[in-house]
Amino acid sequence: MRALGGPRVTLRRMNQTVVVAGAVYDRGRLLAARRSAPPELAGGWELPGGKVEPGESPQQALVRELREELGIETEPLTRIAGEWPLGPGLVLHAWTARLLHGEARPLQDHDALRWLAPEEADAVDWLPQDRPAVAEAMRILAAC
Numbered sequence: 001m002r003a004l005g006g007p008r009v010t011l012r013r014m015n016q017t018v019v020v021a022g023a024v025y026d027r028g029r030l031l032a033a034r035r036s037a038p039p040e041l042a043g044g045w046e047l048p049g050g051k052v053e054p055g056e057s058p059q060q061a062l063v064r065e066l067r068e069e070l071g072i073e074t075e076p077l078t079r080i081a082g083e084w085p086l087g088p089g090l091v092l093h094a095w096t097a098r099l100l101h102g103e104a105r106p107l108q109d110h111d112a113l114r115w116l117a118p119e120e121a122d123a124v125d126w127l128p129q130d131r132p133a134v135a136e137a138m139r140i141l142a143a144c
């Protein structure tokens with residue numbers, strides 16, 4: 001019997017897969033990424049990330065996804081409070097993260113990137129499900 005509180009209990013609660021998104025900060029700006037797929041999301045801007053795989057912590061998944069999709073090394077910092085449903089079996093969580101090294105490039109799933117200062121938060125058309133996390137990420141950034 002699996003002990004309560006193990007990672008699968010946390011991350012796959014009620015058979016939900018967690019999608020972890022990163023509010024990546026560098027030099028007072030937040031990274032925004034424009035999706036190129038799937039067609040129904042293409043053109044929308046998001047906090048980049050992806051699904052937490054079995055056996056991974058959300059922080060490990062975030063580091064992996066940001067490396068694969070953008071070629072950057074990051075350090076996850078703290079979870080942004082809240083979770084947002086993405087459809088059957090998927091829920092969005094968000095974490096702040098700090099850029100350690102690398103220059104972000106759209107290698108997979110994105111076709112444009114922008115680094116936004118807090119006053120530019122509305123400069124891109126964020127996916128609706130990302131907006132609460134973006135608002136909180138910008139609030140944190142502005143307070144730094």
Ligand code: 523
Nearest residue numbers: 019020021046047048049050051086127129130
């Ligand atoms: N979202 C989303 N916002 C957001 C992310 C990172 C993802 O709404 N900030 C949605 C988009 C997809 C689902 O979450 O419907 C999975 O995200 P995706 O495709 O980036 O996750 P991957 O890369 O792990 O998915 P696979 O292509 O299946 O590997």
